[in-house]
Amino acid sequence: MRIAVISAPKSRNGVPEYVKSLAKGMESMGHRVDVIDAWTEDGFRLPGYEYIAVCAEAVKAWGGKMPEALSKVLSAGSGLVGKKSAAFLKKTGPFFITKALWNLMKAMEKEGMMVNWSEIILNAAHAEALGKRIGA
Template identity: 75%
Template sequence: MRIAVISVPSQRKAPPDYVVSLAKGMESMGHRVDVIDAWTDDGMRLPGYEYIVVAAEPLSFFSGKMPEALTKVLSGGSSLGGKKSAAFLRKSGPFSAKALTNLMRAMEKEGMYINWSDIILNAPHAEALGKRIGS
């Protein structure tokens, strides 16, 4: 299966270790995985994927808000309605559940069908979650 992993860190930087581990877990199961940086990519390639995974983190430790790069990359990909997807959030602070809700709302606003969501604790946990996608 072709899977796009959208990395949405709180600020412009290389994909964090948990995103790389998530992709590594999916690749170990035989999937073709591309990591897309939400800060630099426009999202035009997203409709070509069978499954879309969004791995995000909130703006700050005490915030449930998502970075503006998330809405930019999701709105850039036309025809995402009905696309199967998963929402993952890196655990950070007391408002992680609120941030995960905000992440899923942004995805559902674009018409994506979220069939799995979870909070990532660390890189090994992310790799284990990646191995469960598509099984």
């Protein structure tokens, strides 16, 4: 399966280690995975993937707001209606983590994506284990 993993960290520091580990876990199951950095790339090639996994971090611990780069990359990829997807949120603090995950799924569903899996990522090892569960 062709999978796009969208990396949407709260700042422009490149692709975090937990996103690379998630992709590594998916690749170990035989999937073809491309990591897309929401801060530097556009979403025009997203409709060509069979499955889209979004990995995001809340901008602030209070309120659960998503990075603005996420909405930019999702809205650029027209043709996402009905696309199967997963929402992964990096746990950054003890507060508002559920609201942040809800906001992530809401942003994805706004573009017509069908979120059929959502998880909170604790660390890179946990992300790799989650990646191995895709398609299983």
